[in-house]
Amino acid sequence: MSTLKLPTRLRMDGARAEWAQMSPALRAEAAQVLAAAGREVRLSAAALTDFDSSALSLLLSAARQCSEQGVKLKLDDVPDKLRELARVYGVAELFWSAAA
Numbered sequence: 001m002s003t004l005k006l007p008t009r010l011r012m013d014g015a016r017a018e019w020a021q022m023s024p025a026l027r028a029e030a031a032q033v034l035a036a037a038g039r040e041v042r043l044s045a046a047a048l049t050d051f052d053s054s055a056l057s058l059l060l061s062a063a064r065q066c067s068e069q070g071v072k073l074k075l076d077d078v079p080d081k082l083r084e085l086a087r088v089y090g091v092a093e094l095f096w097s098a099a100a
Contacts, residue, residue: 002029002042003042003043003044003076004022004025004026004029004041004042004043004044005043005044005046005047006043006044006045006047006048006055007047007048008047008048008049008050009048009049009050009051010048010050010051010052010054010055010058011050011051011052011054011055012052012053012054015054015055015057015058018058019058019061022058022062023061023062023065026041026062026065026066027065027069029041030065030066030069030070030071031069033071034069034070034071038071039071039072040071040072040073040074041066041071041072041073041074042074042076043059043062043073043074043075043076044075044076044077045075045076045077045078045079045082046076046077048079048082049079051081051082051085053085053089055082055085056082056085056086056089056091059073059075059095060091060094063094063095073095075095075096078095078096083096
């Protein structure tokens, strides 16, 4: 399966438009993953360098959508700043195990 990618910039002013593009892509990817007997949709955050807390909102929505379709969202190449932001907001455990 392929890996979906987050954009370089994800701030409040563009989050709604990004979700409008990402949601159908996630839905399609989840269908492909399930058809191949997989369990994870992979999303790379490697390019993400300019973001605010709206990035967490988008990721929570993505995780919820994947869960509703019966797959798990797996985040790859997550910037340390995003991990720290998730920790500060108390949602890190929703994305990563305590060992991560």
